[in-house]
Structures are given as structure tokens and as C-alpha cells.
Amino acid sequence: MSKGVTTHLQAHDGYPGIEIIWAADCRQAFNQGVKLAQAWLDNAKSGWLWAAMIAERDLLPCAIERRAFEVGFLSRIHQRICSHQGSDEQSRSVPLTL
Template sequence: MSKGVVTLLPPHDGHPGMEITWAADCRQAFNQGVNFAQTWLDNTRSGWLWAAMIAERDHLPRAIERRAFEVGFLSRIHQRLCSPRQGGEPVKAVALRL
């Protein structure tokens, strides 16, 4: 396992991105979360957001990967909710260490 692996959430919907440093390489799980949230946002939302997240997250084997998926998923949803296009407040870019 590597230490201090950086994952990037790109800007989206007019909202800035962010940088997250993980104790292990969680980039794939994080990106899966981001992509799954984007798919949910782009398609007709026929199911509950929380149920979709939990069902997909539970396919990951390790707790840190499940956490990375959740962070990626909720970060993309946050970007949409806080988007200036959606009437949200602009937020400055941040860097997190998890």
C-alpha cells in the first residue's frame, strides 16, 4: 500500500474541484463513485439516491474503498447542488487529507 496518494475531483457544473490525499490508493473507487453519481444525475432518477449509492458501494471489498466511493459520489452530488447554475453559493477549491 502506498502512503499519501492524491485523488483529484475535477471542477464540474461551475463548481471547483478538490484534491484528496488518501492513506492508500483509492483512486479507482473514488472515480467509480464520481462516475456513478454523474450517471444518476444524468439519467431519469427512478430510484432513491441513497439506495443507489449503498447498493453500488457495497460491491467494494475494503472499507477504505467503500469510503472513497462515498466521498466521490457525494462530492459530485455536492458539486451539482452547490453549482451556480443550480442557484448554489460558489465555493473555493479545497484540499483534504483522509
């Protein structure tokens, strides 16, 4: 198992990105979560948000990958929600270790 593997969520919708350091390589699961959330947002919010997340998350084989997927998914949703609140923050990476 690798240690200190970093994932990056790029700034989006005018809201800053984030850098997350995982104990294992979770980049693929994290990116899957981000992509699914973006697809849900772009598709006129068809279907229930929670159902989309759970259905895809449960396909992942281990707990840390499921957690990475959730963090990626919810981070993209968070960026969209906060962008509509008029965030004054500049786009920057915020380090976080999980």
C-alpha cells in the same frame, strides 16, 4: 500500502473541484463513486439516490475503498446541488487529507 495517494475531483457544474490525499490508493473507488453519481444525475434521477450508492458501495472489498466511493459519489452530488445555489467561487482545487 502506498502513502499519500491523491485523487482529484474536477470542477463541475461551475463548482470547484477538490484534491483528496488518501492513505491507500483509492482512486478507482473514488472515480467509480463520481461516475455513478453523474450517471444518476444524468438519468433523470431514476430510483432512490441512497439505494444506488449503497448497492454499488457494498461491492467494494475494504472499508477505505468504500469510504472513497462515498466521498466521490457525494462530492459530485454536492457540486450539482451547490451549482444551483449560485456559487461565486472560482474553480479551484481544495486539498483535503483523509
